[in-house]
Amino acid sequence: MPTIEESNWKVEYLHSASTSLRLAACEYAGVKVIHAAAVPFVYVNYAGNTSGPFTDELQSSNVHKRSIMFGFDLKATYDFGDDYQYDHIWRFHEDGQFGSTIVVQGPGEEIKGRHEYHLPFRFDLDVSGRGGDSFQKRSASGRWTNVAKESRSSARHAPDFDWRVLDRSSGRRIELRARPGDAGEAWALRYKQSESWASFGSAGSGVPGQPGSVPAIYADRQSVQDTNVVVWYIAHLSSVALPAACGPWFKLSGYPSVPPSAPM
Amino acid sequence: MATGGPKPLSKAGRAKVLKVAREHSALGRVLKGRARPVVVASYPEAREGGEGQALVAVYDYDRDRTFVATVDPGRERVLSVDEAPVPFQLSEEEREEAAALAATDERVKRFLGRRPMNPLTRLYFPPDGGPHRHAVVFLRPNRSERAYAVVDLSDGRVVDVLSRERFTGEET
Numbered sequence: 549m550p551t552i553e554e555s556n557w558k559v560e561y562l563h564s565a566s567t568s569l570r571l572a573a574c575e576y577a578g579v580k581v582i583h584a585a586a587v588p589f590v591y592v593n594y595a596g597n598t599s600g601p602f603t604d605e606l607q608s609s610n611v612h613k614r615s616i617m618f619g620f621d622l623k624a625t626y627d628f629g630d631d632y633q634y635d636h637i638w639r640f641h642e643d644g645q646f647g648s649t650i651v652v653q654g655p656g657e658e659i660k661g662r663h664e665y666h667l668p669f670r671f672d673l674d675v676s677g678r679g680g681d682s683f684q685k686r687s688a689s690g691r692w693t694n695v696a697k698e699s700r701s702s703a704r705h706a707p708d709f710d711w712r713v714l715d716r717s718s719g720r721r722i723e724l725r726a727r728p729g730d731a732g733e734a735w736a737l738r739y740k741q742s743e744s745w746a747s748f749g750s751a752g753s754g755v756p757g758q759p760g761s762v763p764a765i766y767a768d769r770q771s772v773q774d775t776n777v778v779v780w781y782i783a784h785l786s787s788v789a790l791p792a793a794c795g796p797w798f799k800l801s802g803y804p805s806v807p808p809s810a811p812m
Numbered sequence: 813m814a815t816g817g818p819k820p821l822s823k824a825g826r827a828k829v830l831k832v833a834r835e836h837s838a839l840g841r842v843l844k845g846r847a848r849p850v851v852v853a854s855y856p857e858a859r860e861g862g863e864g865q866a867l868v869a870v871y872d873y874d875r876d877r878t879f880v881a882t883v884d885p886g887r888e889r890v891l892s893v894d895e896a897p898v899p900f901q902l903s904e905e906e907r908e909e910a911a912a913l914a915a916t917d918e919r920v921k922r923f924l925g926r927r928p929m930n931p932l933t934r935l936y937f938p939p940d941g942g943p944h945r946h947a948v949v950f951l952r953p954n955r956s957e958r959a960y961a962v963v964d965l966s967d968g969r970v971v972d973v974l975s976r977e978r979f980t981g982e983e984t
Contacts, residue, residue, distance in 0.1 A: 560856075562854060562856070563820075564820045586857075594981040597981070599938070600941065602935060602936045605935070628932055672859075739859055745880055745896060748901075750897075750898045751901070
């Protein structure tokens, strides 16, 4: 499996003709950031839901790595011919920012804006490296508050960061924010083996984020303090305005500082 | 750029993992019935049981349930077998089976005529579909005409063929 070492990052990734572009262990400045991350599927439903939803499995044997200003990115294209296409970009900046973006190109099976896309992103973050991470969200007053139990919350603060996973002993933090227009929501879960299978595209019949679907079926009010925290971010996009991009953005705090690259 | 870390399973690696899974007593019994593996893959997401694991997901069409096994290929051992709460995406074999079933349906034949099916097949959740495993086969004979065959993989039959208007909810 390829490993990229560039722009202060070490990024392991997997992909194949039968799976999406997934991340395995990722480090920034030699310190673990991500244990695993994936966009397991795209859920599509139509207005009125008269005929039922389907899911698009993201598969690509073709991944491009690109050097860009401030870092690099990986791009996979999931091309379903004349009907529709998704582009998937994992981007890493040399200052520790990173993100995952799906571009929904459409057009889809109809072009009157009568269908929706629901995209779950799964991030098994690893700040402490010992299962000692905690989840917080920004309160209405702007202060960070502990989230005691597994639960969901909506984004409200962009361009500020809405949520964070931290290791209190080291002071390291990974903050994330929703992309405006995503109607984004975050779920904080404690790692469970069954939940990790979702990386391979296990999906319920309901809209992601709703009861009975992923990731809600894995949430049983366990603590998300001082444990292995998995963050699910779900974007809900209307087909009214395609092409459209969605996905969360992250920044690191308290990680080793690295001098910026010298100008060329 | 360097190489290292977990690797996608090779053809031989996949065969080895499946052999270990089939030799497991409970999973082997399921696989001897009307069941098939729908995922066989490297499993770097695992946080328990050590590195280098593989994951095998098996769909049991007789009882409409999914089992997931974690496998240590190095030690040739199944580490765990559990029932998954929700189904996985369709395997390539299932997509091919769904398209083959659709090709035998008279409604599909009428729609396609002598044109190619050019199928695009997806995991599908029809209203009132119950616990069965369904696929929807997009019939794409050209760039614009579409119909959609709903295939019940648990029963091995086409249960409906939808027009674009019905599938997308434009028909009221």
